[in-house]
Amino acid sequence: MKIExxxxxxxxxxxxxxxxxxxxxxxxxxxxxxxxxxxxxxxRHYKIRVDGKFMTRREFDNWAKSAK
Known part of the structure; x- marks a missing residue:
C-alpha cells in the first residue's frame, strides 16, 4: 500500500x-x-515531538545524550 x-x-x-x-x-x-x-x-516555551512523544527541551537534551 502506497501513501501519497x-x-x-x-x-x-x-x-x-x-x-x-x-x-x-x-x-x-x-x-x-x-x-x-x-x-x-x-x-517562548517549546515541546518537541520525538517519534510521537512530546518532550520539553530539557527532556530532549537528556534523551539525545543517551540516543547517541
Whole structure:
C-alpha cells in the first residue's frame, strides 16, 4: 500500500500555549543536530515531538545524550 504525500520528519518543534500544550509548529527536522540548531527564543516555551512523544527541551537534551 502506497501513501501519497511527504514522509513526516522524526522531530517536530512546537510552541506551547499558556497551559503548556503544543499549539504552533515551528519546525520539522530529521536529526538531533538540526533540532539543536533551531532558533530558540527565550520568551517562548517549546515541546518537541520525538517519534510521537512530546518532550520539553530539557527532556530532549537528556534523551539525545543517551540516543547517541
Amino acid at each position: 504525500g511527504e514522509m513526516m520528519k522524526r522531530f517536530v518543534v512546537y510552541r506551547t500555549d499558556i497551559n503548556d500544550d503544543p499549539y504552533e509548529r515551528e519546525g520539522e527536522y530529521d536529526t538531533i543536530e538540526e533540532v539543536k540548531a533551531h532558533k530558540w527564543r527565550l520568551d
